[in-house]
Amino acid sequence: MTARIERVVTSGVFELDGGSWEVDNNVWIVGDDTEVIVIDAGHEAAPILAAVGGRTVKAIVCTHAHNDHVNAAAQVAEATGAPILVHPDEAPLWQMTYPDRAPDGALAHGQVITVAGTDLTVLHTPGHAPGACCLHAPDLGVVFTGDTLFQGGPGATGRSYSDFPTIVESIRDTLLTLPSETVVHTGHGDDTTIAAEAPHVQEWLDRGH
Numbered sequence: 202m203t204a205r206i207e208r209v210v211t212s213g214v215f216e217l218d219g220g221s222w223e224v225d226n227n228v229w230i231v232g233d234d235t236e237v238i239v240i241d242a243g244h245e246a247a248p249i250l251a252a253v254g255g256r257t258v259k260a261i262v263c264t265h266a267h268n269d270h271v272n273a274a275a276q277v278a279e280a281t282g283a284p285i286l287v288h289p290d291e292a293p294l295w296q297m298t299y300p301d302r303a304p305d306g307a308l309a310h311g312q313v314i315t316v317a318g319t320d321l322t323v324l325h326t327p328g329h330a331p332g333a334c335c336l337h338a339p340d341l342g343v344v345f346t347g348d349t350l351f352q353g354g355p356g357a358t359g360r361s362y363s364d365f366p367t368i369v370e371s372i373r374d375t376l377l378t379l380p381s382e383t384v385v386h387t388g389h390g391d392d393t394t395i396a397a398e399a400p401h402v403q404e405w406l407d408r409g410h
Contacts, residue, residue: 264347288332328368
């Protein structure tokens, strides 16, 4: 059976640099009736676990380690036995949420995660955060971008550990080179496509965010 994609929307508070913001997050579950991976287990473990059901969770993949993308990861891992995978450059952000628990494994550019016979390739796309990663599933025609690329432009870069020129370079060199019809599944809000975003790089540069 080909892997399918399910979305669970969770709600909570994003906190960084002394500020806090109410946010809704997209948690993505990729797999079949037997096994799945969970991408960005944020805010609430219960709805994520309910969506997983009795399926085996092969991994909990964190596109980055802002608290709203990881703060349910340990609970989901405890309930399922799945390893939590985070890029090593996310260590400072990870430790803000989990000072006493290290991730179970590392993400690296070019790494392939296979679930339900479908390969997802890890793309290191720093900028929103130093170890931010995307997951490209060519067989499904999608890329999971976390907070790197949204409908309308790059993710935020005004806070600690982020950098605007870096995120634009990551998007331009790593994401916009994917097939234009690739659907972009984001960390918050609606989907977009590579074709919809590619013409707007100069606009992003001009506005500076």
